[in-house]
Amino acid sequence: MRRFGIALAGLAAILAAEACATREAGAGSDTTNASPIYGVTIPAGYRGWELIAPALEADPLNELRAVVGNSVAIEAYRAGTPPFPDGTVLVKLAWRRAQSPEFEPASVPGAATTVQVMVKDSKKYAATGGWGFGRFVDGKPVDEAQHQTCFACHEARVRRHDYVFTRLAP
């Protein structure tokens, strides 16, 4: 009976972990809209992922932004030391900066503009620091020319932070 109880608890724990993982990852990725060069897609369920940090981008974009990450990303951020492990996925949401109609000093999200994704796979993306990039507007990837600019900028500016700009907000 005791052994059965332990086996049951073990199974339940596995199923519990699966349930959480499913809730986190969503029902699967949209593979029909993969980014050029990298084949990165918008991960299902990312809107429920944990916040890493908000940001503001000045004119001409004038956007409010928020970067969220999957559980691999969050654990790596908490551990505090790059490089990020394979399986890390970061998603940056961006919105037009809008004036709050209810509180003068506040800017709030207006229309959504882009969703930007970074996926760590050190083998698949060995030529670009281990990262694959995707930039999406209305769920569709932007063109190849725009995707060619991703790594160059990340390499030039944040190579020492494993090519990732965003830090975990305290």
Next chain:
Amino acid sequence: MRRFGIALAGLAAILAAEACATREAGAGSDTTNASPIYGVTIPAGYRGWELIAPALEADPLNELRAVVGNSVAIEAYRAGTPPFPDGTVLVKLAWRRAQSPEFEPASVPGAATTVQVMVKDSKKYAATGGWGFGRFVDGKPVDEAQHQTCFACHEARVRRHDYVFTRLAP
């Protein structure tokens, strides 16, 4: 055998739900640092809650902010219609706005400043629209005078949105 399988699946589902809920809520609230007037505490585990929206607050505060919510809050936002149900908890994180050292157009979170909490309990907080408020600096509630300003401002400006400023970012 089949009945056993169903019972097992049922148990696993309950345990899975518990595991997710525990992960969401954390290990419990810090009841030793409750806000004056309302007795609101910082909810454990809120840093992992789902993002509702980022915001920018202009000078003199000059802060980047992000509002996150528990699962009751998120479901209510998705449903789209105030009032929020009892059990809704909203947490606003705020940071000094800092210049990104790596990308000139970007502002990023600097030092954390305040954590602000709204808890919906229509009976307990009947006198303040059903909401209890807590404003915390370094984990400690600010004084009673500051807490007396919370509801007056929310009532004056966003009464028609169940006293909540923040909308779900698209």
